[in-house]
Amino acid sequence: MYINFWYPICTSEELKATEPMRSQVLGLRFVAFRDADGDPHVLSDTCVHRGGSLSKGKIVDGHVVCPYHGWRYAGDGKCQLVPSLKAGDKPPARAKVDSYPVQEKYGIVFAFLGDLAEEKRPPLYEIEEYEDPAWRTNELIILEIGCFYERSMENGVDPIHNEFVHPIQGSPQPIPGSIEYPETEWGSGVTGLYTEQGTKTTDADGMRSDPTVLNAGTWHHGPNTLITWITFAKNTSLHQYLFEAPLDGDRTKIYFVNLRSFRLESEHDDRIREANLRVTVEDIAILEDLTPTRTPETRTREILTPGDKPVVRYRDFLEDWNARGWRLDWKATRENHGDVAYAIPCPDRSKSGNWVLDPVPLKPAALKSVDSAHFG
Numbered sequence: 399m400y401i402n403f404w405y406p407i408c409t410s411e412e413l414k415a416t417e418p419m420r421s422q423v424l425g426l427r428f429v430a431f432r433d434a435d436g437d438p439h440v441l442s443d444t445c446v447h448r449g450g451s452l453s454k455g456k457i458v459d460g461h462v463v464c465p466y467h468g469w470r471y472a473g474d475g476k477c478q479l480v481p482s483l484k485a486g487d488k489p490p491a492r493a494k495v496d497s498y499p500v501q502e503k504y505g506i507v508f509a510f511l512g513d514l515a516e517e518k519r520p521p522l523y524e525i526e527e528y529e530d531p532a533w534r535t536n537e538l539i540i541l542e543i544g545c546f547y548e549r550s551m552e553n554g555v556d557p558i559h560n561e562f563v564h565p566i567q568g569s570p571q572p573i574p575g576s577i578e579y580p581e582t583e584w585g586s587g588v589t590g591l592y593t594e595q596g597t598k599t600t601d602a603d604g605m606r607s608d609p610t611v612l613n614a615g616t617w618h619h620g621p622n623t624l625i626t627w628i629t630f631a632k633n634t635s636l637h638q639y640l641f642e643a644p645l646d647g648d649r650t651k652i653y654f655v656n657l658r659s660f661r662l663e664s665e666h667d668d669r670i671r672e673a674n675l676r677v678t679v680e681d682i683a684i685l686e687d688l689t690p691t692r693t694p695e696t697r698t699r700e701i702l703t704p705g706d707k708p709v710v711r712y713r714d715f716l717e718d719w720n721a722r723g724w725r726l727d728w729k730a731t732r733e734n735h736g737d738v739a740y741a742i743p744c745p746d747r748s749k750s751g752n753w754v755l756d757p758v759p760l761k762p763a764a765l766k767s768v769d770s771a772h773f774g
């Protein structure tokens with residue numbers, strides 16, 4: 399798990415104006431709430447007085463109020479009021495909690511969980527066709543699954559599981575020479591043209607128009623965003639975006655945005671949603687039983703083949719973020735749970751000191767956690 403990326407915190411719909419919302423990501427708790435203008439904010443959930451959970455509090459005048467002794471925090475994380483002080487006394491300067499940059503998009507509230515300055519931050523993935531009338535966005539699907547998010551991400555970019563895990567899709571065979579492995583600054587993936595062979599039975603979904611050639615691609619953006627584009631025929635494309643929130647080392651919440659460029663009428667929503675879900679459920683059934691739960695820390699404990707190349711490239715990107723010192727020391731975090739209140743460091747920490755909560759332990763930047771890539 400990594401700091402310094404954008405993570406989904408909750409849906410826009412869940413975030414009411416009247417009450418704070420609790421969310422868990424990267425093994426830590428956060429509170430999300432709306433201020434008096436309706437703008438969303440995400441703070442560390444731990445009150446710096448004596449550890450109350452802000453998400454169990456209430457909203458007063460656009461501030462979140464701790465349920466224990468009533469300290470009030472604004473969206474910037476600064477305490478505005480300590481009721482037990484004499485009237486007119488200001489809250490102590492250290493009375494502040496981490497506040498994270500927020501973007502509300504695609505019906506999701508995202509927070510940048512890290513301390514990088516704005517110009518250095520990896521961007522939130524931009525779905526360019528999101529507001530395009532030529533596309534229909536289906537209802538947001540939320541899934542909570544019992545597997546580590548990096549296992550789920552690896553499955554997303556894995557081109558060799560489809561015919562086994564999703565046999566109803568037929569056995570699309572890649573057209574030789576068409577497979578490419580595109581890369582961006584923040585991710586990598588695999589694209590290709592496929593011809594359909596074998597037992598193609600998917601017309602029952604009403605989703606396909608008898609393609610002879612299928613154009614499919616899948617990428618990761620950062621450690622936790624997965625993009626899949628499938629074009630069945632001209633003007634017949636499905637785009638799927640999975641924004642994944644690692645709840646902890648074993649569980650993941652997925653915010654699944656899906657769009658299509660065909661059958662734009664709402665009457666097709668349910669059937670297409672079901673088809674999307676069916677494929678996802680097939681993946682989850684495999685992922686929840688992988689051993690070990692998390693990817694082994696050394697590649698000698700697996701046998702990787704050339705077909706695993708996109709998975710290896712994903713791990714190479716993780717390795718790069720390890721080298722920058724962005725990887726959480728999950729074992730230390732878990733071991734100290736109960737004795738230490740941790741927070742993901744927010745951008746303000748690089749501007750001012752004097753913070754009450756400990757920053758979450760990170761793996762040392764120089765330490766590589768995975769052996770260098772090799773196949774076989």
Ligand code: FES
Pocket residue numbers: 445446447448449450464465466467468469
């Ligand atoms: S613990 Fe939050 S106000 Fe006391």
Ligand SMILES: [Fe+2]
Pocket residue numbers: 553559560563564677681
């Ligand atoms: Fe799959």
